[in-house]
Amino acid sequence: MNPKLLGRKYDRIARWWHENHDNSSYGLAQVERALNFSVKRETALDVGCGAGGRVVRMLQNHGFNITGIDVSQEMIRLAREQHPSMTFLHQDICTWETDRHFDLIVAWDSIFHLPLEMQHPVVAKLCRLLSEGGVLIYSFGDAEGEHEDCWQGDRFHYSSIGINGNLRVLMENGITCRHLELDQWPQKHAFLIGVK
Numbered sequence: 001m002n003p004k005l006l007g008r009k010y011d012r013i014a015r016w017w018h019e020n021h022d023n024s025s026y027g028l029a030q031v032e033r034a035l036n037f038s039v040k041r042e043t044a045l046d047v048g049c050g051a052g053g054r055v056v057r058m059l060q061n062h063g064f065n066i067t068g069i070d071v072s073q074e075m076i077r078l079a080r081e082q083h084p085s086m087t088f089l090h091q092d093i094c095t096w097e098t099d100r101h102f103d104l105i106v107a108w109d110s111i112f113h114l115p116l117e118m119q120h121p122v123v124a125k126l127c128r129l130l131s132e133g134g135v136l137i138y139s140f141g142d143a144e145g146e147h148e149d150c151w152q153g154d155r156f157h158y159s160s161i162g163i164n165g166n167l168r169v170l171m172e173n174g175i176t177c178r179h180l181e182l183d184q185w186p187q188k189h190a191f192l193i194g195v196k
Contacts, residue, residue: 003071003092006113006157008164010050010072013152018051019036021079027108028058034137034193035062037178038104043067045102045129047093047138048110051160052079054084055106069096093125094118099130105140108191116146116159120169123161127173130196136175140166142188163190172196 007127010017044059049068056079059066066083069091070076079088089096093107094114105126114122118141124167126136141160148155161169163180175194182190 003094003114006021007071007073007092008088009154009156010070011074014051014072014074014078014153016152017075018053022051022053024054028054029037030139030181030191031055031106031108031137033179034104034135035107037193037195038062038135039133040131041102043100043102043131044104044106047105047107047126048113049079049088050075052082052086052088055108056083059106062087067100067102069093070110087106090189093122098129100129101134102129103131103134104140105130105134105136107136109139111138112140112158112160114155114159115157116161119159119161120165123166123169124173127170127175127194127196130175132196134196136170136194136196137191139189139191142182142190166192 041063044064044066046068049070066086068088073090076090077090121160143160144162146159148157177194179193
């Protein structure tokens with residue numbers, strides 16, 4: 001899916017998303033598990049940060065200085081409103097470039113919206129953006145290919161290179177997988193934690 005189109009789709013549901021997920025515990029146990037592997041806790045990148053909320057608060061409580069990026073301008077506006085001391089950028093992870101490195105990178109339920117051909121390069125980019133000893137946690141689909149689903153009255157695109165494809169990208173980029181789980185079985189939702 002074109003990132004600008006995806007951003008506009010999330011702009012339309014940003015307020016609903018924020019109200020229904022701000023105090024949710026969804027994904028927090030998995031991020032907490034990733035934090036157990038974290039030695040340095042200075043900088044964090046939240047890819048597809050949405051309106052901030054629960055994940056950003058958790059990382060703040062652990063002492064991280066957070067940079068969040070999202071393709072939805074409205075999500076970024078809400079995130080800045082909630083967390084004025086943190087950095088939130090209206091950016092597309094496919095094209096965003098930075099010289100910075102991060103001790104923790106979280107991409108929870110975000111990069112599975114990318115076009116299939118961008119899965120490998122984006123995961124490789126996240127690996128490169130990690131500091132030495134840094135931790136990466138992200139979710140993806142346990143399938144290979146792409147599909148669309150209806151959600152919140154709209155159609156959303158999903159893609160994945162599957163478990164083996166993701167593990168290959170990590171190994172190619174010097175990341176060791178420390179945890180891999182199908183956490184919502186029988187749904188095809190998977191997440192992994194890797195350490196550089």
